Amino acid sequence: xxxxxxxxxxxxxxxxxxxxxxxxxxxxxxxxxxxxxxxxxxxxxxxxxxxxxxxxxxxxxxxxxxxxxxxxxxxxxxxxxxxxxxxxxxxxxxxxxxxxxxxxxxxxxxxxxxxxxxxxxxxxxxxxxxxxxxxxxxxxxxxxxxxxxxxxxxxxxxxxxxxxxxxxxxxxxxxxxxxxxxxxxxxxxxxxxxxxxxxxxxxxxxxxxxxxxxxxxxxxxxxxxxxxxxxxxxxxxxxxxxxxxxxxxxxxxxxxxxxxxxxxxxxxxxxxxxxxxxxxxxxxxxxxxxxxxxxxxxxxxxxxxxxxxxxxxxxxxxxxxxxxxxx
Ligand code: 2P0
Numbered sequence: 001x002x003x004x005x006x007x008x009x010x011x012x013x014x015x016x017x018x019x020x021x022x023x024x025x026x027x028x029x030x031x032x033x034x035x036x037x038x039x040x041x042x043x044x045x046x047x048x049x050x051x052x053x054x055x056x057x058x059x060x061x062x063x064x065x066x067x068x069x070x071x072x073x074x075x076x077x078x079x080x081x082x083x084x085x086x087x088x089x090x091x092x093x094x095x096x097x098x099x100x101x102x103x104x105x106x107x108x109x110x111x112x113x114x115x116x117x118x119x120x121x122x123x124x125x126x127x128x129x130x131x132x133x134x135x136x137x138x139x140x141x142x143x144x145x146x147x148x149x150x151x152x153x154x155x156x157x158x159x160x161x162x163x164x165x166x167x168x169x170x171x172x173x174x175x176x177x178x179x180x181x182x183x184x185x186x187x188x189x190x191x192x193x194x195x196x197x198x199x200x201x202x203x204x205x206x207x208x209x210x211x212x213x214x215x216x217x218x219x220x221x222x223x224x225x226x227x228x229x230x231x232x233x234x235x236x237x238x239x240x241x242x243x244x245x246x247x248x249x250x251x252x253x254x255x256x257x258x259x260x261x262x263x264x265x266x267x268x269x270x271x272x273x274x275x276x277x278x279x280x281x282x283x284x285x286x287x288x289x290x291x292x293x294x295x296x297x298x299x300x301x302x303x304x305x306x307x308x309x310x311x312x313x314x315x316x317x318x319x320x321x322x323x324x325x326x327x
Contacts, residue, residue: 001086002046003118004326007110007319009039009096010142011175011278011286013233014213015240016151017206018197025138026160028197029210030153032217033142035168036175037316041107043092044326045075045115051087058092058108074109074136075116081132082120090116091326096311097179109133109140110319118321126318130162146317147171148221150214168315171224174294176287178301179309180257189281192244192251199248206243209236230276230288237278244281255283257306264304273297 010033018028054072056063063071075088092111094104113133117124124132126144134141134151141161142149147168154160187195197203213236220229244251258279265277265287275289275297289297298310 001048001119001121002044002325003115004042004044004322004324005111005114005118005319006040006042006322007107007114007140007143008035008037008146008316009041009104009107010035010139010149011177011313012139012142012280013229013278014210014217014236015280016138017210017240017243018193018203019138020153020155022194024157024160025134026155026157027138027151027153029207030150030214031139031142031210032148032150032165032214032221033139034148034173034175035143035146035316035318036177036313037168038311038313039094039096039107039177040316041092041094041104041111042322042326043090043108043111043115045112045119046089046327047084047086047119048089049086051089054087054090056090056092059094070136071112074112077132077135078113078116078120078122082117082122084120088116088119089327093326105137106139106143109136110143112136113140114144114319114321127161127163129319131157131160134160134162144319147315150218164318165218165221168317170315171221172291172314173226173229174289174291175313176289176294176297176301177311177313178261178285178287178307179311180255180261180283180285181306181308182283183253183255185253185282187249187251192247192281195249196243196247196251200243200246202243202246206239209239226290227274230274233278233288234276241279251281253282254279255306257304258283258285260304260306261285261287261301264300268297268300
């Protein structure tokens with residue numbers, strides 16, 4: 001009744017922005033991501049009739065409030081599927097700073113899902129694991145798989161799952177995660193998405209763009225066309241942010257360093273150093289490049305004011321069960 005799983009974070013190349021169903025976490029649009037190799041979570045889950053209540057420890061601290069409720073709610077879903085009432089002990093650790101806001105919910109809910117399902121004795125394939133993970137946090141369903149992954153938009157739970165487009169060995173690109181001094185975040189991602197769907201005059205344009213970007217990105221990944229992948233990812237990120245910026249209340253989480261990096265990437269590209277940026281809901285930036293250019297980009301980006309950390313990722317593997325428990 002005890003199992004441990006590891007899962008890597010993923011970077012959305014075509015982003016998920018907006019929910020059709022808030023409870024089931026069904027997205028308004030399909031998305032495509034790259035699972036990375038250096039931002040990961042390890043989680044041990046043990047169910048036991050001896051536990052009186054769920055006890056959850058994240059990065060050495062006891063989870064409380066909303067954070068605890070969200071994880072316990074996910075355990076409830078897995079208990080419902082496995083027809084069990086046993087409470088759990090959960091210990092989870094990230095190998096990166098959660099406060100840095102580098103998509104910890106993606107690796108976190110993927111690792112929790114895989115560990116908890118195994119500990120509950122459920123024998124599920126990756127598609128069904130992705131359907132469960134999705135209900136904890138949308139983007140986590142993509143981290144069940146390695147490499148390039150598409151999360152399908154659908155109006156029912158069993159049809160909205162993640163699937164692999166190409167594995168981590170198919171197309172070697174680098175995702176340079178650039179951590180910057182962050183601006184103050186006023187709203188959670190959940191609140192931001194919800195407000196965008198309701199109020200952004202560009203939301204319809206976003207959905208249209210996401211649809212054609214999915215096609216371009218699939219083609220780019222399968223054909224290993226870095227220029228098409230990079231251009232599509234950068235423009236898709238800007239479309240998402242145009243929607244976020246025109247939301248009421250406005251969603252602007254960029255800091256000065258975010259914009260400096262956007263300018264720098266454009267300048268480097270004009271010089272012939274091919275790279276593209278993509279930004280999620282915080283201030284941090286992911287720079288995409290081919291392996292041969294990453295060293296030069298890492299060197300240059302470290303010189304930009306406000307950059308606090310740089311992590312060069314390769315395509316990474318999917319979530320998996322491991323033998324070493326955290327307790
Ligand atoms: C993505 N993001 O595709 C998009 C791009 C952020 C911007 O998925 O409410 O933590 O738990 O489903 O997955 C981050 O949102 O949101 C996210 P919920 P999630 O990666």
